Amino acid sequence: MKTVYFDNNATTQVAEEVLEEIMPFFCELYGNPSSMHTFGGQIGQKIRHARQQTASLLGCDSSEILFTSGGTESDNAAIIGTMAALPNRRKIITTRVEHPAVLTVCREMANRGYTVVELGVDKSGRLDMAELETQLDDNTALVTIMYANNETGNLFPVENIARLVSSKGIIFHTDAVQAVGKIPLDLSNSAIDLLSISGHKLHAPKGVGVLYVKKGTRLAPFMLGGHQEAGRRAGTENVPGIIGLGKACELAAKNMGEENDRVRKLRDKLENALLKNCLGARLNGDRDNRLPNTTNISFECIEGESILLMLDKFGICASSGSACTSGSLEPSHVLRAMGIPFTAAHGSIRFSLSRYNTEQEVDLTIEKMPGIVKRLRELSPFVDK
Amino acid sequence: MWEYTDKVKEHFFNPQNVGEITDPDGIGEVGSLACGDALKLTFKLGKDGRIADVKFKTFGCASAIASSSALTEIIKGMTLEQAAKVTNKDIADFLGGLPEQKMHCSVMGREALEAAIENYRGGDKKKRELEGTVVCTCFGVTEKEIERVIQDNCLTTVEQVTNYCKAGGGCGGCKGNIEKIIQRIQGSKAKMAATAAKQPPKLTNIQKIQLIQQIINEQIRPALRADGGDIELIDVEGNKVKVALRGMCAKCNVAEFTMKDVVEARLKEFVSKDIYVEEHKE
Numbered sequence: 001m002k003t004v005y006f007d008n009n010a011t012t013q014v015a016e017e018v019l020e021e022i023m024p025f026f027c028e029l030y031g032n033p034s035s036m037h038t039f040g041g042q043i044g045q046k047i048r049h050a051r052q053q054t055a056s057l058l059g060c061d062s063s064e065i066l067f068t069s070g071g072t073e074s075d076n077a078a079i080i081g082t083m084a085a086l087p088n089r090r091k092i093i094t095t096r097v098e099h100p101a102v103l104t105v106c107r108e109m110a111n112r113g114y115t116v117v118e119l120g121v122d123k124s125g126r127l128d129m130a131e132l133e134t135q136l137d138d139n140t141a142l143v144t145i146m147y148a149n150n151e152t153g154n155l156f157p158v159e160n161i162a163r164l165v166s167s168k169g170i171i172f173h174t175d176a177v178q179a180v181g182k183i184p185l186d187l188s189n190s191a192i193d194l195l196s197i198s199g200h201k202l203h204a205p206k207g208v209g210v211l212y213v214k215k216g217t218r219l220a221p222f223m224l225g226g227h228q229e230a231g232r233r234a235g236t237e238n239v240p241g242i243i244g245l246g247k248a249c250e251l252a253a254k255n256m257g258e259e260n261d262r263v264r265k266l267r268d269k270l271e272n273a274l275l276k277n278c279l280g281a282r283l284n285g286d287r288d289n290r291l292p293n294t295t296n297i298s299f300e301c302i303e304g305e306s307i308l309l310m311l312d313k314f315g316i317c318a319s320s321g322s323a324c325t326s327g328s329l330e331p332s333h334v335l336r337a338m339g340i341p342f343t344a345a346h347g348s349i350r351f352s353l354s355r356y357n358t359e360q361e362v363d364l365t366i367e368k369m370p371g372i373v374k375r376l377r378e379l380s381p382f383v384d385k
Numbered sequence: 386m387w388e389y390t391d392k393v394k395e396h397f398f399n400p401q402n403v404g405e406i407t408d409p410d411g412i413g414e415v416g417s418l419a420c421g422d423a424l425k426l427t428f429k430l431g432k433d434g435r436i437a438d439v440k441f442k443t444f445g446c447a448s449a450i451a452s453s454s455a456l457t458e459i460i461k462g463m464t465l466e467q468a469a470k471v472t473n474k475d476i477a478d479f480l481g482g483l484p485e486q487k488m489h490c491s492v493m494g495r496e497a498l499e500a501a502i503e504n505y506r507g508g509d510k511k512k513r514e515l516e517g518t519v520v521c522t523c524f525g526v527t528e529k530e531i532e533r534v535i536q537d538n539c540l541t542t543v544e545q546v547t548n549y550c551k552a553g554g555g556c557g558g559c560k561g562n563i564e565k566i567i568q569r570i571q572g573s574k575a576k577m578a579a580t581a582a583k584q585p586p587k588l589t590n591i592q593k594i595q596l597i598q599q600i601i602n603e604q605i606r607p608a609l610r611a612d613g614g615d616i617e618l619i620d621v622e623g624n625k626v627k628v629a630l631r632g633m634c635a636k637c638n639v640a641e642f643t644m645k646d647v648v649e650a651r652l653k654e655f656v657s658k659d660i661y662v663e664e665h666k667e
Contacts, residue, residue, distance in 0.1 A: 304446075306445070306446055379442060
């Protein structure tokens with residue numbers, strides 16, 4: 001059975017071109033870029049190239065790119081590093097729909113005595129900008145708000161937020177893990193101070209990420225040790241990962257426009273068909289402002305894990321915001337923050353596409369889903385005959 | 386990804402006895418949409434007093450559906466006396482085991498069966514009513530139910546109790562109470578949580594303040610957060626602890642209750658009996 005992979009917000013396939021680029025760095029070019037000999041030293045040049053490739057995708061200077069172990073480390077480093085660098089300010093503003101890599105860190109900061117404000121969202125998942133503005137005060141060190149939501153694909157007006165926040169002299173961080181590679185970003189004229197990227201969400205390998213640090217931004221180092229990354233992130237570089245991420249950024253920059261149009265069309269076809277053909281289906285999120293690859297649909301009165309297992313039988317991979325799949329007993333914090341009723345939250349399914357998906361895969365899912373929903377509804381005590 | 390046995394998958398993909406008996410002798414309904422799983426069980430007795438037909442409808446994950454299907458297979462042909470003795474463990478064993486975090490699905494099966502038998506015996510009560518004190522308000526789990534899963538399954542930790550009946554899986558504010566129930570039932574077998582030192586040693590002032598902060602962070606704040614509130618430690622003078630309530634708690638008209646019954650009770654329990662709490666007014 002062929003795998004139909006619609007879970008690209010969880011992770012993506014490494015691009016063939018990326019793999020090819022990485023391969024020599026395991027058994028041939030395995031030197032340490034910090035070494036004094038040519039064998040190791042030549043790796044430094046390769047890393048510089050990867051840094052340049054990454055910077056071009058973002059429209060920033062390569063000195064502003066800090067390689068990390070992934071999105072989670074970038075988020076941790078941004079939040080903890082900013083608060084450590086600004087000891088006189090004790091307040092962080094974030095949202096209730098952030099990824100756990102931000103939300104858990106902020107809540108830990110609250111436990112350490114910082115004031116943390118979590119902004120709510122409306123039923124489409126949108127922020128209230130006026131509420132944000134009233135929260136910005138002299139005590140606020142950092143505002144951290146995600147670029148695109150991993151569950152719904154919702155886009156926040158991050159550039160506007162960044163301008164507002166920085167006009168008050170406050171640092172602005174955004175977790176852009178889901179946005180980079182999917183939509184165009186240009187940091188050359190941006191007020192964003194810190195931005196997190198994860199390699200494996202854009203067809204690079206797992207275990208590599210980036211923290212963009214705008215020139216002049218004060219940040220205490222998160223990882224201490226050697227002098228790597230100009231003393232801002234210690235530890236021997238993940239050379240294959242960095243090379244792969246550089247290549248993935250180059251591919252994204254080259255292909256984004258064309259591919260996103262195609263992916264968006266596939267997503268729309270899938271979404272429209274499921275909303276039309278499945279009983280009790282409703283869309284979660286902000287239809288007009290979201291990633292081109294993501295759709296989050298709730299199927300009322302049935303449960304997400306059951307849907308996923310039935311899809312799995314056909315080789316179709318998706319994910320769910322239901323309690324049973326999260327390992328906790330409560331459904332997705334994002335859907336709860338949006339006030340999605342429990343009838344729908346437990347039955348939410350996210351399909352997230354990539355450039356490797358085909359129309360046949362979409363058609364297969366459109367064919368199978370209505371039957372799965374019908375079957376589970378027959379089992380459900382909440383569906384009236 | 387959950388590691389389900391083949392038997393679980395078999396009963397999930399091909400559940401037995403799905404549906405609803407139109408004129409049943411007993412109906413049992415447990416769970417709710419909010420909780421993420423629910424089960425409606427109906428049965429009909431034969432002339433010999435045995436369960437002649439039984440059907441279920443379940444909203445829930447694969448293991449909830451499989452547990453329901455297994456339950457119907459187990460009890461078909463049993464007398465009500467026999468059926469009343471079926472435990473959640475019987476259901477899990479029938480399926481070749483369930484992942485630990487999914488054990489509550491088997492408990493839901495047993496509860497629905499109990500409710501249906503009770504409905505048959507007691508007449509017209511359809512919905513099972515909560516008996517006794519509610520310990521976990523997030524999932525509506527009573528002391529009686531917690532005691533039952535502890536006894537049936539020899540549970541010794543709060544985490545296990547959460548896996549078996551969901552209690553403590555929401556805001557986490559009732560974990561201390563669950564711990565107490567476990568200790569009452571299991572006595573010395575219960576593993577003590579690191580923070581729940583029953584006999585606190587003599588503390589220096591610094592240690593005491595740190596412990597107060599820790600208890601607020603770990604035990605009190607999560608409970609208040611669940612209702613949109615928050616708490617801040619302002620000062621400690623001897624045994625007087627000054628705190629300020631924030632967010633929803635600050636405007637709450639039962640704030641006084643929160644202070645005494647939640648904040649003070651917890652600090653008395655885990656720090657010192659002599660502690661008393663005052664609200665800091667700004």
